[in-house]
Amino acid sequence: MKIAVIGTGYVGLVTGTCLAETGNDVTCVDCDREKIGLLERGEVPIYEPGLAELIKRNAAGRRLHFTTDLASAAAGARLIFLAVGTPSADDGSVDLSAVWEVVAQIAPHLTPQAIVVCKSTVPVGTNAAVTARLKQLTGRDCPVASNPEFLKEGTAIEDFMKPDRVVIGVRSQEVAEVLWDLYQPYLRTDKPLLTMSPESAEMTKYVANSLLSTKISFINEMANLCERTGADVNEVRRGICHDSRIGFAFLFPGVGYGGSCFPKDVCGLAAVARTHGLKPRILDAVHEVNLRQKTVLGEKIERHFDGRLSDKVIAVWGLAFKPGTDDVREAPALVLIDRLLELGATLRVHDPEAMGSVRRRYGEKLIYCDNRDDALEDADAVAIVTEWKHFVHPDFDQMRRRMRRPVIFDGRNLYRPQRMQQAGFTYYSIGRPPVRAGQ
Numbered sequence: 001m002k003i004a005v006i007g008t009g010y011v012g013l014v015t016g017t018c019l020a021e022t023g024n025d026v027t028c029v030d031c032d033r034e035k036i037g038l039l040e041r042g043e044v045p046i047y048e049p050g051l052a053e054l055i056k057r058n059a060a061g062r063r064l065h066f067t068t069d070l071a072s073a074a075a076g077a078r079l080i081f082l083a084v085g086t087p088s089a090d091d092g093s094v095d096l097s098a099v100w101e102v103v104a105q106i107a108p109h110l111t112p113q114a115i116v117v118c119k120s121t122v123p124v125g126t127n128a129a130v131t132a133r134l135k136q137l138t139g140r141d142c143p144v145a146s147n148p149e150f151l152k153e154g155t156a157i158e159d160f161m162k163p164d165r166v167v168i169g170v171r172s173q174e175v176a177e178v179l180w181d182l183y184q185p186y187l188r189t190d191k192p193l194l195t196m197s198p199e200s201a202e203m204t205k206y207v208a209n210s211l212l213s214t215k216i217s218f219i220n221e222m223a224n225l226c227e228r229t230g231a232d233v234n235e236v237r238r239g240i241c242h243d244s245r246i247g248f249a250f251l252f253p254g255v256g257y258g259g260s261c262f263p264k265d266v267c268g269l270a271a272v273a274r275t276h277g278l279k280p281r282i283l284d285a286v287h288e289v290n291l292r293q294k295t296v297l298g299e300k301i302e303r304h305f306d307g308r309l310s311d312k313v314i315a316v317w318g319l320a321f322k323p324g325t326d327d328v329r330e331a332p333a334l335v336l337i338d339r340l341l342e343l344g345a346t347l348r349v350h351d352p353e354a355m356g357s358v359r360r361r362y363g364e365k366l367i368y369c370d371n372r373d374d375a376l377e378d379a380d381a382v383a384i385v386t387e388w389k390h391f392v393h394p395d396f397d398q399m400r401r402r403m404r405r406p407v408i409f410d411g412r413n414l415y416r417p418q419r420m421q422q423a424g425f426t427y428y429s430i431g432r433p434p435v436r437a438g439q
């Protein structure tokens with residue numbers, strides 16, 4: 001099948017590559033010339049495990065192409081996927097300008113067989129509005145399907161290749177069958193392809209992300225309460241999560257959720273609720289709790305040093321909003337860095353993948369360390385913000401020797417407090433009582 005994917009970011013590039021892997025003829029389009037230039041030269045503009053190999057194989061097999069020429073990619077394509085960004089506007093609603101731009105650009109090139117498939121996360125009603133706009137522009141009915149994407153950065157290839165489910169919102173059986181054919185190779189382990197109305201498909205994506213965000217904000221609020229009351233949130237977590245009605249997933253306390261999806265989708269859904277005259281009390285609270293949670297680690301550091309950070313060196317382990325990606329959009333690490341810089345601290349930062357994006361944002365304001373241990377040199381404390389695997393088992397003796405003071409602020413609860421005290425550290429984590437070295 002000839003396919004065009006418009007928008008070659010985290011979702012578009014993975015989608016296009018994985019669709020080429022099953023033999024389709026895919027062209028990935030982007031208006032960013034630099035990004036397409038890199039891809040044409042065989043370089044990958046983002047970090048996603050396994051993606052580079054897959055791009056290389058499919059590009060070499062001439063099933064995967066890259067271009068900035070949207071017209072040539074759209075002409076003759078049976079499926080045209082929209083995978084452009086849908087960021088938050090200033091008022092929290094969803095900025096659909098890239099979607100409208102692409103709709104206007106593809107309209108003259110759609111063949112009568114073409115099906116437009118919206119993979120971008122868009123508010124309910126967008127499918128109907130795109131359908132109406134295409135009719136206006138082309139003078140005929142062009143089918144538009146909604147196919148929200150559930151992949152997670154860091155495991156995107158695995159998620160696309162073996163999804164828990166595929167959701168398609170369609171208005172005709174014929175469109176459903178084309179998408180069923182396309183997705184069959186990815187659903188071999190009896191995972192369902194769920195066909196529903198475009199409105200339900202659009203809502204499904206926002207409801208899923210909002211529920212996951214709610215779980216995170218909920219456990220973070222409970223963690224803060226545990227800390228005040230002397231309880232240990234990890235023990236409480238075990239106490240509740242063995243209940244089969246609750247389960248373990250997405251109930252890890254931490255420094256708040258980031259990334260390009262959860263923050264904007266919670267706000268986007270809240271904005272939709274408001275336009276329909278509903279007050280989204282839970283969504284507003286989830287967002288507010290999360291904004292607050294991103295400041296928690298910085299506040300612990302500030303309190304520990306009595307606000308005097310201008311002569312302190314703080315190491316920061318982890319910058320990406322989660323492990324397995326170089327994405328720092330809305331990352332909690334940025335909130336921490338901004339606050340510590342404001343207080344005059346010197347920051348030695350390390351992340352295995354996200355240093356480039358952070359350097360573009362902060363330039364010479366930070367000291368960039370290529371490895372975990374260098375970041376600790378003469379540090380008065382280390383703050384752990386992203387739970388990369390190589391932070392889980394450091395050599396604690398060596399850490400203590402390198403640091404000026406043995407103090408850890410762990411935003412991801414990687415270690416056991418008692419163990420850290422035995423190892424000679426003052427140790428703060430989330431939702432658990434702190435322990436002090438030498439006590």
Ligand SMILES: NC(=O)c1ccc[n+]([C@@H]2O[C@H](COP(=O)([O-])OP(=O)(O)OC[C@H]3O[C@@H](n4cnc5c(N)ncnc54)[C@H](O)[C@@H]3O)[C@@H](O)[C@H]2O)c1
Nearest residue numbers: 007008009010011030031032083084085086098120121149
């Ligand atoms: N990142 C994720 O983990 C994830 C997961 C599921 C769904 N989504 C949704 O998928 C969509 C894309 O997200 P992303 O993270 O891939 O975004 P991204 O910012 O990484 O990529 C979007 C790409 O679209 C390109 N673009 C913008 N306007 C264009 C135009 N007019 N013509 C051609 N290209 C254009 C941009 O240059 C960019 O490369 C969003 O709606 C997002 O909410 C993202």
